[in-house]
Amino acid sequence: MDRFWLIMVGGAVLFGLCTGRAGSVLPAMLEGTGSAIRLAVQLAAAYGVWMGLLAVAREAGILRKAADFMQPVIRKLFPGCRTKGPLGETIATNFAANMLGMGNAATPAGLTAMRLLREEAPGDAATDAMCMFLIINTSSLELLPTTVLSLRQAAGSAQPAAILLPTLVATTCSTLAGILLALGFRRLWRAP
């Protein structure tokens, strides 16, 4: 992100100078940071709703229920790993928290799962199980995209929730594609 930002900001300023728009540099920058503040205010309002509600869901044990539900799938996805004990539980918690949009519960569980996977594998190369775990994580599992919903609401959409079904289908397709590709690649790209 560092180099990308540098190139884009530098490139934009140089390009603006070349096309004789030097005077619009400062107003554009202030407009940018100003929109960031407005966006943050909208996000704060939305996160108040969602994170408050999700905290209630977490305390009520909904996360733990969802994690129990995930166990059989996890045993299928990670063959050869000791998924009966804490490893299976942390992976399940990570997946369930991601599905419910609880990022702050997903990350600690995910890091613990990685540490447990690491204990089973010496060396600095990722194992097939680690690849599968991260590919599923990066393909997004979120069932209720709260940030997008809030932003749509804030932008005055006539149907903020209209994107729920397309989003669900897209995320299911990409997660399935990720799992299938991971199964294919693990044969081609053997562990060193």
Add this chain to the structure above:
Amino acid sequence: MTAVDWIIPGFLLVVLAIGAGKKIPVYDTFVAGAAEGLKLVWKILPSLMAVMLMVELMKASGLLDILQRLLAPALEAMGLPAEIAPLAVVRPFSGSASTGMLAEIFESYGPDSRAGLVASAILGSSETIFYTVALYCGTVGIRRTRYMIPVALLSQLVCMLAAGWMVRLLLPG
């Protein structure tokens, strides 16, 4: 009222009912969660500022136009609107940048335009690949990530294609 309109109120009622059933302090828990939400916004605000400053500069100088024109043929060939080009570029790198891009797209084209809908579906169904891989692998000292990133990027491409198709299929107009 369509079925979709029931999802959010339904979710709210179910969560509150289970919370009340389990006898947890619903009010205090809500307040604690809302406080975490505020902290999160405070944490991402500086990077939002940096990104939106960048986007405004690119818009004012005309660079964004050029980037879009360059990427438009590739996106249109995949059935995606050209206006989402900046979002497609930053999505794997930064979550707050993508959030900023989505807000920009809403501001320029409207949340219910085709670009706004496709961009919403893409952001809601994808993750910040490089950040997640760096965090998870970095923390436990994995240096060689093998096929992790290529597969993650391919599956994000599938996500974008599916988002474009689903919006065209389910939300025509």
